[in-house]
Amino acid sequence: DVVMTQSPLSLPVTLGQPASISCRSSQSLVYSDGDTYLTWFHQRPGQSPRRLIYKVSYRDSGVPDRFSGSGSGTDFTLKISRVEAEDVGVYYCMEGTHYTFGQGTKLEIK
Amino acid sequence: EVQLVESGGGLVQPGGSLRLSCAASGFTFRIYWMSWVRQSPGKGLEWVANINQDGSEKYYVDSVKGRFTISRDNAKDSLYLQMNSLTAEDTAVYYCARDGKTVLPSLHFWGQGTLVTVSS
Numbered sequence: 001d002v003v004m005t006q007s008p009l010s011l012p013v014t015l016g017q018p019a020s021i022s023c024r025s026s027q028s029l030v031y032s033d034g035d036t037y038l039t040w041f042h043q044r045p046g047q048s049p050r051r052l053i054y055k056v057s058y059r060d061s062g063v064p065d066r067f068s069g070s071g072s073g074t075d076f077t078l079k080i081s082r083v084e085a086e087d088v089g090v091y092y093c094m095e096g097t098h099y100t101f102g103q104g105t106k107l108e109i110k
Numbered sequence: 111e112v113q114l115v116e117s118g119g120g121l122v123q124p125g126g127s128l129r130l131s132c133a134a135s136g137f138t139f140r141i142y143w144m145s146w147v148r149q150s151p152g153k154g155l156e157w158v159a160n161i162n163q164d165g166s167e168k169y170y171v172d173s174v175k176g177r178f179t180i181s182r183d184n185a186k187d188s189l190y191l192q193m194n195s196l197t198a199e200d201t202a203v204y205y206c207a208r209d210g211k212t213v214l215p216s217l218h219f220w221g222q223g224t225l226v227t228v229s230s
Contacts, residue, residue, distance in 0.1 A: 037214060041155075048205055048220040049147075049155065060218070092155055099145070099157030099215045 002027055002095045006102035012110045019080040021105045023093035028073050037096020040069055040078045043104075044089040053078065055096070085109060112136040112219045114206045119224030126196050126228070132189040132206030132221060140164075140184040143209035145217060146191050148202035148226075156202075159191065160209060167213070173199070196228045 003026040013019045029036050040053040051060050053069040056076060066081040080087055088109060093102040118130040130146070145160040159170045159180040168180050179192040189206055203223040210216035 039217070048223050050220070051218050054216070094215065094217070096215050101155045104154045
């Protein structure tokens with residue numbers, strides 16, 4: 001089974017500063033069709049998760065362009081160029097063929 | 111606007127049963143795979159089950175196989191999760207989520223969730 005490992009698990013960030021979350025998979029996420037299926041979700045406190053990014057780097061409609069996804073193979077990164085107050089919450093990566101989630105990274109404002 | 115509204119959660123005793131429902135609107139329900147995902151209190155996300163467009167393919171996480179049954183009614187734009195032999199480990203918020211048009215996970219849209227508490 002694929003294991004998804006996120007780091008850090010806790011991320012205090014100053015407003016306006018960048019933030020970066022790492023997600024590593026125990027095996028390559030390149031699928032047989034040649035695409036890489038890695039998805040990022042954001043869950044604000046008390047809310048349901050929201051998909052932000054799919055297939056490593058494709059932003060969902062309405063997601064601010066300060067969010068970006070990158071990576072390949074087994075190493076992936078979610079970056080927020082300038083953190084805003086609404087970005088607090090937990091970020092999850094998910095391997096995109098077997099619904100395996102990372103443990104989550106809690107972003108808070110310093 | 112895509113909307114997914116779960117219902118049916120509540121308090122149930124260990125060994126009991128519960129049926130969750132998810133009412134979908136704002137999209138053509140019958141052409142999408144659908145999933146249930148749960149989140150135990152203070153914990154992370156765990157995919158539970160999914161179902162294809164006509165209900166002929168169903169997949170489950172190992173921990174619920176033989177106890178939970180996912181189903182859908184395309185005429186009613188509704189998704190269901192029948193949960194039997196419940197244990198304390200099943201206590202969680204259960205989310206209904208819209209997948210894509212293929213078997214590959216998408217979880218593009220989520221409902222607000224319904225809380226299931228298994229306790230005596």
